[in-house]
Amino acid sequence: MNQFLFEHGSEILQATLEHIWLVGATMLLAIVIGVPLGMVVARKPWLSKPILGSANIAETIPSLALLGFLLPIPWLGDRADRLTITALTLYALLPIIRNTAAGISGVDPAVREAARGMGLTQRQILFQVELPLSVSTILAGVRVSTVLTIGIATIAAAVGAGGLGEFIFRGLAMVNDRLILAGAIPAAILALGADFLLGVMEHLLRPVR
Amino acid sequence: MSEPSSVSSGREAVIEFRNAGYQLPGGPRLLHEISFVVGRGETLVLLGRSGAGKTTALRLINRLVDPTDGEVLVEGRRTLDWDPIRLRRRVGYVIQETGLFPHYTVEKNISLLPRLEHWPKLEIRARVEELLRLVGLDPGLFLERYPRELSGGQRQRVGLARALASDPPILLMDEPFGALDPLTRADIRVEFQALERRLGKAIVLVTHDINDALVLGARIALIEAGELKGLYSPPEFLQSAEPVAAAYLGQLRALDLFRKEERR
Numbered sequence: 001m002n003q004f005l006f007e008h009g010s011e012i013l014q015a016t017l018e019h020i021w022l023v024g025a026t027m028l029l030a031i032v033i034g035v036p037l038g039m040v041v042a043r044k045p046w047l048s049k050p051i052l053g054s055a056n057i058a059e060t061i062p063s064l065a066l067l068g069f070l071l072p073i074p075w076l077g078d079r080a081d082r083l084t085i086t087a088l089t090l091y092a093l094l095p096i097i098r099n100t101a102a103g104i105s106g107v108d109p110a111v112r113e114a115a116r117g118m119g120l121t122q123r124q125i126l127f128q129v130e131l132p133l134s135v136s137t138i139l140a141g142v143r144v145s146t147v148l149t150i151g152i153a154t155i156a157a158a159v160g161a162g163g164l165g166e167f168i169f170r171g172l173a174m175v176n177d178r179l180i181l182a183g184a185i186p187a188a189i190l191a192l193g194a195d196f197l198l199g200v201m202e203h204l205l206r207p208v209r
Numbered sequence: 210m211s212e213p214s215s216v217s218s219g220r221e222a223v224i225e226f227r228n229a230g231y232q233l234p235g236g237p238r239l240l241h242e243i244s245f246v247v248g249r250g251e252t253l254v255l256l257g258r259s260g261a262g263k264t265t266a267l268r269l270i271n272r273l274v275d276p277t278d279g280e281v282l283v284e285g286r287r288t289l290d291w292d293p294i295r296l297r298r299r300v301g302y303v304i305q306e307t308g309l310f311p312h313y314t315v316e317k318n319i320s321l322l323p324r325l326e327h328w329p330k331l332e333i334r335a336r337v338e339e340l341l342r343l344v345g346l347d348p349g350l351f352l353e354r355y356p357r358e359l360s361g362g363q364r365q366r367v368g369l370a371r372a373l374a375s376d377p378p379i380l381l382m383d384e385p386f387g388a389l390d391p392l393t394r395a396d397i398r399v400e401f402q403a404l405e406r407r408l409g410k411a412i413v414l415v416t417h418d419i420n421d422a423l424v425l426g427a428r429i430a431l432i433e434a435g436e437l438k439g440l441y442s443p444p445e446f447l448q449s450a451e452p453v454a455a456a457y458l459g460q461l462r463a464l465d466l467f468r469k470e471e472r473r
Contacts, residue, residue: 108308110304110306111309116273117271117297117300117304117308117381118302118321118372120294124325129310132312133311133312
């Protein structure tokens, strides 16, 4: 065991950092895209079906197949990490969109009525009232998404984007359990750690109701 | 209108309804053409049962809805010609559920509009304390509290203080005492009656409670099924032969009868 760690330690660390980069970039993108989409879903009911529907469909495509679909697209297919981050973002969107929409629609109608009646603009209602009251719900979505993404990101190795999946794929090819675990265990620890940290943030930012 | 009564109060008109009505798009007519005037320093009570259209009438004033018939004038200008945001900032708005922002302290709730309008910090602080004292709350105790840490009556007071923050010339109140128990309600009503005179604002108050109407209203507009059944001063209302008014008075008379019965 020690021998194994000694031989592969730096490699595992390298793969873990790659993994964190893939997931981090994905989550950043998914939040930047997903939160505004969630607001649109909450505000414009007629757009909610198409948006949630598309995000749902993305979720149902098997991950390897999605990478395959995206590969021929010119700019995306050029680099493995670009391709992977795009695919992962498509998976990460749904929980974020859904929770943002749920958070905003969940704001007490009396509070919104009062804000409107006081003469707050739509923008002010959004930033002063709706978003602050939805932060913890949105974070709950980000948390689900992050854990999901850490797991799915292992397939990045299939297109050569690195990450902890490298060990899993190599282990599978060489029928070496230790190699598989060298990928799976750090991934599981990452997922648990992210879950815990985001859970703490969610709790701290919960609005007093 | 069944009885002749002053449509105009003779004072400078702050709010004026001219045959104003509202119909839901493709739906029922919530408010038929109604007309009345509210002057400076005057309180008009809109009295009626739930769903009579009182709240709709109130929402016409701060442009939360626009009239589909006739027009509503605020300070001599049609509401449709007002920028809705500017109009609403000149109109304090208090609702039954208070709509206090749960993520803000009492201080931040009350100071939201002054902060958005970039008042100097010291001035805001002084204004908040002044308002809390005005509504009978000790600033030292309440500034830092959150709405969930307040009783129903305290919430209503904070809601009122918030509505008064930027000293609007008009105050709209929708069942402001509706969520309170009868005794607290009576206390707050009496306090508000005293406050009413000091404020000198044009106030429109919606209620289904005849006691609110008689105590607080300079005039009472009786609304039934979207129609204005009559405008009365409290003494006129007590004499009214209008069946709906009589029904409201029946509640009061029932109490009298009960008392007489007891005395025997």
